[in-house]
Amino acid sequence: MSKKSTRVDFACKALRQAIIEQALPPGTKLPEDELGARFGMSRTLVRAALAQLQSEGxxxxxxxxxxxxxxxxxxxxxxxxxxxxxxxxEVVRLVILRWRAEFGAELEGHVRQEDAARKGGDERVSIRLAGEFHTKLGALSGNALLARxxxxxxxxxxxxxxxxGRPHSADCAVSEHREIVAALRGRDATAAIALMDHHLGSVEHRAMLDQGRDGQFDLGAVLSRYVDDNATSPKVAPLPRRKKRASK
Amino acid sequence: MSKKSTRVDFACKALRQAIIEQALPPGTKLPEDELGARFGMSRTLVRAALAQLQSEGxxxxxxxxxxxxxxxxxxxxxxxxxxxxxxxxEVVRLVILRWRAEFGAELEGHVRQEDAARKGGDERVSIRLAGEFHTKLGALSGNALLARxxxxxxxxxxxxxxxxGRPHSADCAVSEHREIVAALRGRDATAAIALMDHHLGSVEHRAMLDQGRDGQFDLGAVLSRYVDDNATSPKVAPLPRRKKRASK
DNA sequence: GTACCTATTCTTGTATACAGTTTTGAGGAG
DNA sequence: CTCCTCAAAACTGTATACAAGAATAGGTAC
Incomplete structure (x- = not known):
């Protein structure tokens, strides 16, 4: 949304993508100067992008x-x-309401892509496509606000x-997506909603499982994340780590 | 959300309130300079506020x-x-799920205020309170994102x-709000949702009625808005030259 | 008078400067 | 060593400057 000045939009998109794909793990510092340097723009624009992303959570x-x-x-x-x-x-309800044959083709094409990506082993692409399945569904609802x-x-x-989440989390989603598409194609709202609920349930379960397993929900896991994240570990972090004052 | 720097937040709140209360009718120009002067801040901050409000639609x-x-x-x-x-x-569902006695007191107090405002004749306050009823309900849902x-x-x-909408639109809402509170108090989700649906339906109807009353839903009314808005401009130009268009 | 073209003015897009805060890190005391 | 203290370094908050794109008004040719 907001075609803004295209440049902040560019930064926004890049950062959003990076965050979603875990290239910038939660907690990574995002100093305005450095981002500006990377993106070739001043803090002014970076700042606008960050504000936007903040409002997106x-x-x-x-x-x-x-x-x-x-x-x-x-x-x-x-x-x-x-x-x-x-x-x-609601999206499922609306999509079925306005169903067209093309929808089925588009969605099935997408699921095929997901499948290919999963088999291809590119985790990044898998994660992105899994999200885009739902985004696409949102677009097909015909309600732009709902989609947003x-x-x-x-x-x-x-x-x-x-x-x-645990690693490899996006994996099993593909078959579930396929089932959802089938239900949509059959214009069976009840089934589609049930499948969607189940799908989301399994996604949520995957996320929360890590936490619940040892009784205390956050302390352990969250701390381990802190450690992981502050450690001198060799994990590649494209933008993050504070660099020594190099150029400038 | 976003306690930001408090100053942009201030501008945001002020503008939002003014827009909601119709002090700044739709289409009013909002030049950064002027707003900055008004609010005693530079364009930089005004700009941030406007971006926020844009994202809020x-x-x-x-x-x-x-x-x-x-x-x-x-x-x-x-x-x-x-x-x-x-x-x-969803809000109604959740509010009933977590219902506490205090909720009833708070909501009833609010409805009383609405009633008083309506009787007091202050249109601005009425509009604000009518909106806040729903906002408050959102807060009671316990889900901050949903509330946002x-x-x-x-x-x-x-x-x-x-x-x-037609003038005096917020009026009849008070009794409907009261009924909704009663249903919530009785923890009757089905009834509460039905009432809420009906309430929103009547609000929507009030909004759209203006359009439908003379047959053509948008053309007439929307054009009259355009004219109103381009004020001094002459009749529609017969030229093939692209005429001033607002949206799209 | 109508349709155009152009100089002028109004505003936005973006970088940058500077002040004020938080974070760091290097001693120094216990 | 560990805990403080304090000044340098790293950043953010905000105003301002300036270039560039719209909107506007004044003329000019029909």
Whole structure:
């Protein structure tokens, strides 16, 4: 949304993508200067982009400190799933209401892509396509506002999975997506909604499982994340780590 | 959301309120300089506020032209109502799920205020309180994200009523609000949702009625808005030359 | 008078400067 | 060593400057 000045939009898109694909793990610092340098624009524009992403819940930008990729709490994660379920149900309802043959073709094509990506082994692409399945469904609902909100919670879900999910999380989704498409094609709203609910349930379960397993929901897992994240580990972090004052 | 730097937040709140209360009718120009002067801040901050309001759908800010208070199309208005209905249903469901005695007291107190305002004749306050009823309900749902989205569509609804609604629109709502509270208190989800649906239906009807009454739903009314808005300009130019278009 | 073209003015897009805050890190005391 | 203290470094908050794109008004040719 907001074709804005295209340049902030560019930064927005890039950051959003990077966050969603876990290239910038939750908690990564996002200093305005450095982002500006990377993107070839001044802080002014970066700042606008960060504000946008903050409103989307992908970035935390507390008053006078450096912005970071968001680390939603479990509480917030739960809220996201709750809202998402509500929106997706409505989307399914509307898509069936306005169903056209082309929809089936488009969705099936997408699922095939997902399948290929999964087999191809490119995790990044898989994650992106899995999200886009829902985004696409949102677009087919014919309600742009609904689609926007759905897009937002889908992004947030990706972030949540990055934080709390176990690896390889997007995998089993493909077959579920396929089933949903079949139900839509049959214009069976009840079945489609049930399948969607189940699908979202399994996604949520995958996310929360990590937490619940040892009794205390957050402390352990969250701390382990902190460690992981502050560690001198060799994990590649494209933008993040504070660099020594090099050029300038 | 976003305690930002408090100053942009201040501008945001002020503008939002002004737009919702129709102090700034749809289409009003909002030049950054002037707003900055008014608010005692530089364009930088005003700009951030406008961006925020744009993302909330209260302001139109096309690439290189002066921002204006938004003029949602009927199509967009329809979408807002559709999403709003979905969100409000979920809110009702959740509020009943977590119902506490205090909720009843708070909501009833609010409705009393609405009643007083209506009797007091202060249109501005009435409009604000009518919206806040729903906002408050959103807060009681316990889901902050849901509350945020609801708040957004409620604002947009006010704008839509400002554009398409007939005067005195917020009036009859009070008794409907009261009925909804009663149903909530009885923890009767089915009844509460039905009442909420009916309530929103009547609000929507009030908004759209203006359009439908003389047969053609949009053309006449929308054009009259255009004319009104381009004021000094002459009749429609017969030239093939592209005439001034607002949206799209 | 109508349709055009152009100089002028109004505004936005974006970078940059500077002040004020938070974060760091290097001593120094216990 | 560990805990403080404090100044340098790293950033953010905000205003301002300037280039560039719209809107507008004044003329000019029919």
């Amino acid at each position: 992908l970035v935390d930008a507390p008053p006078r400190r450096t912005a970071t990729t968001a680390k939603p709490t479990l509480e917030q994660a739960k809220e996201v799933f709750e809202v998402r379920r509500t929106l997706e149900r 909100y759905l897009g937002e919670v889908v992004s947030r879900t990706s972030l949540i999975l990055a934080l709390y | 209260l302001v139109d800010a096309p690439p290189r032209r002066t921002a204006t208070t938004a003029k949602p199309t009927l199509e967009q208005a329809k979408e807002v109502f559709e999403v709003r209905r979905t969100l409000e249903r 989205y609801l708040g957004e569509v409620v604002s947009r609804t006010s704008l839509i009523l400002a554009l398409y």
